[in-house]
Amino acid sequence: MLPPGLLPEGLRDLLPPAAEAEAKLAAALMAVFSAHGHARVSPPLVEYEATLGSRLASPARRELLRFTDPVSQHTLALRSDITGQVGRIACTRMAASPRPLRLSYCGPVLRVRGDQLSPERQSLQTGVEIIGADHEAAALAVLRLAVEALATAGIEALSLDLTLPDLVAHLHAAGLSAGEASLATLQALLDGKDIASLRAAGAAAYEPLIAAAGPAATALPRLHAFAATLPEAAAAVLAARLAPLSALVAALDGTPGLSLSLDPTERHGFEYQSWLGFSLFGAGLPSEIGRGGSYSLVHPDGRTEPAIGFSLYLDSLVDAGFGSVAEKRLFCPPDTAPEAAARLRAQGWTTVTALAPDEDPAAQRCTHVLVGGTPQPLTVTAE
Incomplete structure (x- = not known):
């Protein structure tokens, strides 16, 4: 017999005043999104497993909590992310809406397992998506919005970590030699920053990407220097990423309380992002508080559409005391x-x-x- 009040591992009750802080924090963030023209949508907590996230061009194979619907007898799943649901709405019910389509959302998500840094399995996710554009101007808009929203939440020191999720795949496709390493092996070695194994596999040509990780002010010049050494096709691939990335860094440089870093090979958590990915960290907080980037949506007729956005996770913010307001x-x-x-x-x-x-x-x-x-x-x- 289970002890009274026992909850499954990774789940918890939010009590006063934490529950009130979460609600106020969510409302404050959503107000910022609304002020920037992002209309709110609210997809259901549960969908058919077959359609959950199916509108993403490169859907991540996420672990989902599944069960059989007693009405339809189809397999249902609890969402672990809302971005894919917003994509489904944009491609179906709002397919005829003018682009770019600016949407926002807020709701709980559930993952099957937590990890050491984030043991919670349920969290409150809020964020925005721009459907129909993923170019430099759209990227700058969502980055600035994320920074503004978190500043409104009370975070004074914020770290923005930029990455280029599909860069290695495009360099590989452009013929940059990886020796005996397959693309999957190459990506795994770069994920682990394993220089010795890169050299042993004959993939030393990718080694400068590891050296180009760090503060944006030093990482970008290293990437430009690397581009100058590449064969023409590979150099064109990197140049196509560097131009908008450099412009974003220049536009955001000097933002009060914001530090910028770059890791061009980081892919963990960016399974469906394309040319740009980013993570957001707050000073003193143990794990990331937000993540986003560019991606593609697939319409029912097979047509693809660019999109970009970000998600924020409120649990660590509430635990750190953000959202609390001294009540009278x-x-x-x-x-x-x-x-x-x-x-x-x-x-x-x-x-x-x-x-x-x-x-x-x-x-x-x-x-x-x-x-x-x-x-x-x-x-x-x-x-």
Whole structure:
């Protein structure tokens, strides 16, 4: 028999005031997105497994919690990400809407397993997508929006880590020698920054990509120097990535509280992103608080469409104290007139009207008590 109140591993109850902080934080972020013209959509928590994320051109094979629908007898799955659902909406119900299509969302997601840095399996995900564009201007718009939203949430020091998820695949397709290594092996060696194995496999031509990881101010010149050494086809591939990337770094450089870094071969978590990917980290927070990039959507008729966006995960922010607002909680005696309490609420108070004369205001997290019709600090006791 399970102990009372026991929850599955990686799941938790959010109690006061954390649940309130999460709601306020989500509302603040969504207000920023709305102010930038992103209309909210709200896809369901559960979909048919076969269609969940199917609109992404390179869908990640995510671990999903599955079960059989007793009505249709089809396999259903709980979403682990909302981006694919927004893509489905854009390609079906909003296929005729003018582009670029600016959408936002907020809702819970569930993954089968957590990890050491993020053991939680359920989280609240919010974000935006621009459907119909993934060029430099669209990328700059979503990056600036992500930075602004997190600044609104109270994060003063933010790290933006940029990557080029499909660069290695395109260099390989352009004929840059990888020796005996397959593309999958090459990507794995670059993921592990395994220079010795790269050389042993005859793929030393990709080694400069490892050296080009670090602060953007030093990484970009190294990438430009690398491009100058490449054969014509491979050089054209890298140049096509470097031009918009350099422009983005130049546009964001000097943003207060923002540091920029680059790892051109980072692919972990960027399974369906194309020319650009990025992660967001807050100072003092143990794991990433956001991720995004460019990708392609596939319409039912096979047509592809560019898109770009980002997702933010609120759990670590709430755990770190973001979203908490000092409330003015006013404890009112049981005989307080409803009209008087309403006037106090209009003045910004949160009112807690006692249900019995012996109710403890401190137990209700009240900061003030209503004494003779006037709010007094809790330390002041009525006669």
